[in-house]
Amino acid sequence: MKNKSARSKVEQFRRDFVTLARDAGRSYATVADSMRIARYFLNYLRDNGIKLRHTDSIKTRHLIGYLQFRKEQGISVRSIQNERSVIRGILNQAGRYKLAAPDNPLLSNKALGLEESNRAGTKLPLNPEEFQKAFMKVEKNNRGVAAVMLLSYTLGLRNKEAVESCKSVMTWKRAIESGQDSVRVVFGTKGGRPRNTVIVNRDAVRRAINYAESVMKENNGKLIDRPDIRKALDTYRYHVRRAGLTGEKAPHSMRYHFSQEARAFYENKGYSEREIYAQVSMDLGHGDGRGRYVKQVYFRSDHDE
Numbered sequence: 301m302k303n304k305s306a307r308s309k310v311e312q313f314r315r316d317f318v319t320l321a322r323d324a325g326r327s328y329a330t331v332a333d334s335m336r337i338a339r340y341f342l343n344y345l346r347d348n349g350i351k352l353r354h355t356d357s358i359k360t361r362h363l364i365g366y367l368q369f370r371k372e373q374g375i376s377v378r379s380i381q382n383e384r385s386v387i388r389g390i391l392n393q394a395g396r397y398k399l400a401a402p403d404n405p406l407l408s409n410k411a412l413g414l415e416e417s418n419r420a421g422t423k424l425p426l427n428p429e430e431f432q433k434a435f436m437k438v439e440k441n442n443r444g445v446a447a448v449m450l451l452s453y454t455l456g457l458r459n460k461e462a463v464e465s466c467k468s469v470m471t472w473k474r475a476i477e478s479g480q481d482s483v484r485v486v487f488g489t490k491g492g493r494p495r496n497t498v499i500v501n502r503d504a505v506r507r508a509i510n511y512a513e514s515v516m517k518e519n520n521g522k523l524i525d526r527p528d529i530r531k532a533l534d535t536y537r538y539h540v541r542r543a544g545l546t547g548e549k550a551p552h553s554m555r556y557h558f559s560q561e562a563r564a565f566y567e568n569k570g571y572s573e574r575e576i577y578a579q580v581s582m583d584l585g586h587g588d589g590r591g592r593y594v595k596q597v598y599f600r601s602d603h604d605e
Contacts, residue, residue: 309353317390317516319357324386324393330491332418337386341366344507360406362544363387363399367412376422378415384412424600425560426545426553438545444524445539447515449554451506454482455497456558459551463532464488464521469512475499476506488529489585497583500561509581555584559598 307466313573314533321338322331327405329451342506344366347351361382372378384407405411426434427448431453439446452462464487472483482496483505512523519525526532540551562583577591586594 310351311352313355317342320338320355320390321386324389324500327356328487331514332452334386334390337383338390340370340383341387348568355391355396356400358391358396360399360404363407364412367407371413378422380412381409381414384444384548385595422548422600423550423553423556425556426549428443430549431554431557433539434543434545437537438539441542442524442535442539443515444519444522445536446602447508447512447523448513448536449540449551452551453497453554453557454504454508455485456555457485457497458555459533459536460488460529461485461523461585462488463536464529465514466512466521469509470503471508473513478499479563485585493587495582495585497585498562498565499578500558500565559584559594563599 318335318338321334324334331533345362348365348603350362352362366387367380367384370383375383388400388402391397431449431523432506435446435449438449448462448465451457451465452459455462459466465485467487468484475483478500480499482498484494485496485497496501515523522532524532524535526535545551562580563576566579570578574591577595580598581590582588584594586600
């Protein structure tokens with residue numbers, strides 16, 4: 301009976317920690333990430349036989365152990381820093397302010413060996429030949445995922461935006477038919493911030509929308525016919541990775557390709573360099589004030605030459 305009671309307390313701690321992660325999410329888009337990272341941390345504790353019963357029992361050594369474990373898994377420095385930030389947010393939500401403090405020397409970049417990180421992009425643009433090769437592999441197994449890929453490639457959408465774009469496909473079709481220069485991205489955006497994204501190649505976008513429309517007729521109005529967005533995203537990631545989109549040519553590389561196309565589009569329109577990167581930043585959903593960031597991240601290859 302005693303062992304059962306102890307086990308139930310550990311399980312209650314796990315549930316409470318995930319709830320804190322949900323409450324700590326600053327927006328709809330970050331709630332899912334917070335909960336996912338919380339589960340990673342909880343699984344690390346479980347797999348290492350660490351049975352905590354309350355958030356007050358979390359020590360610095362547990363956080364260090366987890367972050368070092370992620371580093372050993374080959375997770376990028378930037379991703380580990382982001383996970384640390386999320387866990388700090390969860391601890392703040394639980395009232396563990398001292399442990400979560402950004403100036404905690406034991407959890408600093410230096411102490412954890414995370415100093416080499418920078419904002420330079422880690423992906424490379426996915427060229428048309430590489431995209432077509434991956435697309436054909438995916439299409440054989442899941443046309444819904446293939447449709448999501450097409451929309452992401454032609455409009456520079458994030459994964460979640462592309463998966464949820466089934467809600468906007470008909471609106472985008474009308475925008476194309478009426479000669480508009482952009483489409484309105486509303487669903488799945490980071491922070492719930494809608495944006496207008498430029499139509500760089502009208503014919504390519506039209507083909508992507510028509511393909512998506514045909515898939516939606518087969519999939520009950522969805523692109524990926526899964527019960528919820530999380531499962532749909534899991535299905536998407538599974539198929540694109542199987543098709544070879546990993547590492548420097550991960551799915552995010554489709555946004556890198558779009559950024560290159562958008563820059564050329566604005567250059568041909570006579571925009572100044574500063575205007576170009578501000579526009580591309582807005583098209584990608586980063587806002588007009590992050591042109592410098594976009595230049596550093598999405599155009600890394602320019603600096604490597």
